[in-house]
Amino acid sequence: xxxxxxxxxxxxxxxxxxxxxxxxxxxxxxxxxxxxxxxxxxxxxxxxxxxxxxxxxxxxxxxxxxxxxxxxxxxxxxxxxxxxxxxxxxxxxxxxxxxxxxxxxxxxxxxxxxxxxxxxxxxxxxxxxxxxxxxxxxxxxxxxxxxxxxxxxxxxxxxxxxxxxxxxxxxxxxxxxxxxxxxxxxxxxxxxxxxxxxxxxxxxxxxxxxxxxxxxxxxxxxxxxxxxxxxxxxxxxxxxxxxxxxxxxxxxxxxxxxxxxxxxxxxxxx
Numbered sequence: 001x002x003x004x005x006x007x008x009x010x011x012x013x014x015x016x017x018x019x020x021x022x023x024x025x026x027x028x029x030x031x032x033x034x035x036x037x038x039x040x041x042x043x044x045x046x047x048x049x050x051x052x053x054x055x056x057x058x059x060x061x062x063x064x065x066x067x068x069x070x071x072x073x074x075x076x077x078x079x080x081x082x083x084x085x086x087x088x089x090x091x092x093x094x095x096x097x098x099x100x101x102x103x104x105x106x107x108x109x110x111x112x113x114x115x116x117x118x119x120x121x122x123x124x125x126x127x128x129x130x131x132x133x134x135x136x137x138x139x140x141x142x143x144x145x146x147x148x149x150x151x152x153x154x155x156x157x158x159x160x161x162x163x164x165x166x167x168x169x170x171x172x173x174x175x176x177x178x179x180x181x182x183x184x185x186x187x188x189x190x191x192x193x194x195x196x197x198x199x200x201x202x203x204x205x206x207x208x209x210x211x212x213x214x215x216x217x218x219x220x221x222x223x224x225x226x227x228x229x230x231x232x233x234x235x236x237x238x239x240x241x242x243x244x245x246x247x248x249x250x251x252x253x254x255x256x257x258x259x260x261x262x263x264x265x266x267x268x269x270x
Contacts, residue, residue: 044057130154
């Protein structure tokens with residue numbers, strides 16, 4: 001008798017047609033169940049079209065997400081802000097940014113629901129290699145006070161990617177790794193790989209900025225067509241609100257300063 005035929009399947013679980021369905025051990029999943037996988041709690045992305053194509057209906061909450069984008073695209077917060085803001089409202093923890101190319105606009109994050117004090121930025125010192133920064137990401141994933149990690153590391157060996165994936169899976173924390181388009185030529189153990197481009201599309205006769213996203217790898221069937229994500233509903237509202245609030249604050253401070261100087265001048269003249 002072969003090893004496969006000797007396995008006894010639980011009679012209580014039946015597939016359609018009367019066939020028994022074996023319980024899937026941890027880390028094993030059925031291709032037909034890719035969208036309903038329940039081994040981790042997904043983070044809704046805030047983009048309905050994207051959630052419909054991600055396993056579990058959102059960002060994996062315990063995996064490495066590898067995102068490739070052209071230089072100077074800077075679409076990180078446009079893509080992740082809804083999910084990060086929602087999770088930050090529900091759960092404690094720091095958002096660790098490793099080697100960010102620029103610092104985020106703190107008033108916009110605050111307007112979206114992310115307090116600046118919850119950001120921890122790890123800058124890249126001169127002479128420090130990408131694998132060494134990957135070690136910092138791995139340690140952050142093992143820290144209980146961390147909610148998620150975002151890293152900008154263009155060149156990482158497969159061994160470093162594998163350690164990041166294992167750390168994210170073992171600690172049930174996500175990490176987004178931002179790289180250039182050249183990283184697509186390298187194999188990766190990441191659970192999810194994306195290509196992200198900025199795109200303009202027309203809605204109601206007016207041009208609007210959006211994102212074009214191609215799912216290169218997911219735990220499920222291949223997706224041949226890219227997704228178009230509109231940013232009209234939310235992306236710039238927090239930024240505009242924060243800028244308006246900052247301008248109002250600056251105007252109020254300027255008015256108080258002018259009033260103080262006028263009062264001082266009048267006192268000296270008297």
